[in-house]
Amino acid sequence: MQGLFISFEGIDGAGKSTHIDAVRQAFLDAGRTVTLTREPGGTPLAEQLRNMVLNDPMDAMTEALLVFAARRDHVQKVIVPALHKGDVVLCDRFSDASFAYQGAGRGFDWQMLETLEYWVQGKLPSQGGNSPADLLKPQTTIWFDLPPAVAAVRLAGARVPDKFESQPQAFFEQVAKGYARRASSDPVRFARIDADQTPSEVRRDVIAVLSERGYFPA
Numbered sequence: 750m751q752g753l754f755i756s757f758e759g760i761d762g763a764g765k766s767t768h769i770d771a772v773r774q775a776f777l778d779a780g781r782t783v784t785l786t787r788e789p790g791g792t793p794l795a796e797q798l799r800n801m802v803l804n805d806p807m808d809a810m811t812e813a814l815l816v817f818a819a820r821r822d823h824v825q826k827v828i829v830p831a832l833h834k835g836d837v838v839l840c841d842r843f844s845d846a847s848f849a850y851q852g853a854g855r856g857f858d859w860q861m862l863e864t865l866e867y868w869v870q871g872k873l874p875s876q877g878g879n880s881p882a883d884l885l886k887p888q889t890t891i892w893f894d895l896p897p898a899v900a901a902v903r904l905a906g907a908r909v910p911d912k913f914e915s916q917p918q919a920f921f922e923q924v925a926k927g928y929a930r931r932a933s934s935d936p937v938r939f940a941r942i943d944a945d946q947t948p949s950e951v952r953r954d955v956i957a958v959l960s961e962r963g964y965f966p967a
């Protein structure tokens with residue numbers, strides 16, 4: 750069985766956590782082995798970095814370096830081995846989040862993020878890699894697209910906000926633009942879901958996209 754890498758993206762409160770388990774269950778029902786993981790995080794080292802990124806004040810470059818350092822550990826220790834075993838890897842956020850949050854949200858240089866992505870997800874020239882086509886990326890990114898004003902209402906009182914969740918709505922307007930920019934530069938990988946619907950409608954649309962892509966063969 751070929752490994753399959755799917756990421757889930759969107760602004761805070763868009764509904765990723767609510768739906769990822771239904772996707773996991775759908776793949777289990779289809780007889781697949783699933784690795785469910787998240788970023789920043791997914792390994793003990795990366796979870797320590799997550800704690801720092803989500804709690805400690807730091808400049809945007811430090812944040813970018815830490816999320817990509819966490820990603821490097823996660824890619825090497827969890828994602829690549831799982832894909833080699835033929836698992837379905839479901840990742841709650843991946844590098845698009847760095848472009849959306851550190852890039853569009855915090856204003857860190859987009860090209861430098863592309864360089865970090867190339868280092869962390871690419872094969873080095875010494876390993877035979879020399880083009881962006883060699884980058885490890887999800888085959889599909891499920892993008893929960895939700896107006897920031899709606900997300901703010903959903904999150905109000907739902908949980909104790911972390912460093913990002915306590916940002917003003919204007920920050921999330923920028924983050925949303927970052928996701929839109931990434932989606933328009935990679936329209937085949939990105940599957941946009943209208944997240945401003947009831948949970949069952951969102952779930953229906955997510956499962957439909959994955960079925961259309963042939964991930965649940967009969």
Ligand SMILES: Nc1ncnc2c1ncn2[C@@H]1O[C@H](COP(=O)(O)OP(=O)(O)O)[C@@H](O)[C@H]1O
Nearest residue numbers: 761762763764765766767903907946947948951
């Ligand atoms: N379609 C929906 N309609 C209304 N509320 C929702 C919907 N999807 C999720 N929620 C609620 O919104 C909040 C944020 O959802 P969550 O899945 O945690 O978002 P994320 O993981 O993207 O930050 C939760 O309280 C959740 O119950």
Ligand SMILES: Cc1cn([C@H]2C[C@H](O)[C@@H](COP(=O)(O)OP(=O)(O)O)O2)c(=O)[nH]c1=O
Nearest residue numbers: 761788789816842843846847850851913914
């Ligand atoms: C992966 C990643 C996440 N983030 C941010 C986005 C989120 O606000 C936060 C954690 O994401 P998330 O897993 O959605 O947290 P929660 O437990 O609240 O569902 O980290 C970045 O800023 N850069 C990144 O590269």
